[in-house]
Amino acid sequence: MSVTKPPIPAPPPAPSAPQGTPATQVSLLEIFITFLIIGGISFGGGVVAYLRNALVVEKGWLDEEEFLTALEISQALPGLNATNMSVIVGDRLRGPVGAIVGFLGMTLPGGLLVFALGIFYVSNHGNPAMHAILAGIGAAAVGLLAAVTVQIGHKQLEHLREILLILITVVLVSFLHVSLVLVLLTVLPLALFIYRPGRGEVDEP
Structure with missing residues (x-):
């Protein structure tokens, strides 16, 4: 009397590399x-x-x-x-x-x-x-x-806050001719506050 062996399960497929991550080391x-x-x-x-x-x-x-x-x-x-x-x-x-x-x-x-x-x-x-x-x-x-x-650019136009930051930067640089250093010192703290870790998501219009 022969005994039928249960089929050996196939190994799970290897996880694919996340998008934007090279599958092999780049030389x-x-x-x-x-x-x-x-x-x-x-x-x-x-x-x-x-x-x-x-x-x-x-x-x-x-x-x-x-x-x-x-x-x-x-x-x-x-x-x-x-x-x-x-x-x-x-x-x-x-x-x-x-x-x-x-x-x-x-x-x-x-x-x-x-x-x-x-x-x-x-x-x-x-x-x-x-x-x-x-x-x-x-x-x-x-x-x-x-x-x-x-x-x-469409990646930065999904919410009102991104549009406001872009408009503030454009106005300061193109119309008011503010120094780029001063623009960074003005916009960077604002951006850090808006995108601070742990902030609650607010519904955008």
């Missing part, structure tokens, strides 16, 4: 090359669009919320937003060494390009074609910045 070389490319092809305010496309869309190293948080931190710190972002993301992926590698990748192409263009501009600054090229680059940077603002 230092990949971090360096990614920021090297961003630093080499981005111009002016348009760098935010390149950062989002590379870090969120292509690599998946950050999700939208994490990207916004890193961007807000980088804007609040001294220095260039892109450079601060490379340090923040590099540190998140591979710790202090990753932060250094990301920083070098982001700044190397810009430093070399500025050095070369500085020499070229000194010898051609009176050329009308030079002014036309710079004007075109500036217009493209504004367009890229507007595009990424539309793509990620």
Whole structure:
């Protein structure tokens, strides 16, 4: 008389990595090359669009919320937003060494390009074609910045408090021409109070 063995239950599926978290450890070389490319092809305010496309869309190293948080931190710190972002993301992926590698990748192409263009501009600054090229680059940077603002801006327009903070900042900077340092000193404490830990949620109109 044969005895039928009960079926062995299948092991539970391995938990998937949360959105915005790389499934495997990112190599230092990949971090360096990614920021090297961003630093080499981005111009002016348009760098935010390149950062989002590379870090969120292509690599998946950050999700939208994490990207916004890193961007807000980088804007609040001294220095260039892109450079601060490379340090923040590099540190998140591979710790202090990753932060250094990301920083070098982001700044190397810009430093070399500025050095070369500085020499070229000194010898051609009176050329009308030079002014036309710079004007075109500036217009493209504004367009890229507007595009990424539309793509990620809706995350900050879900409640009345976010809209009020944005309006206060725009009025202080664009219309009253208040120093950015003073704007940060004014808006930052207000934002910290509004988003303080443990605050009760209030129904928004």
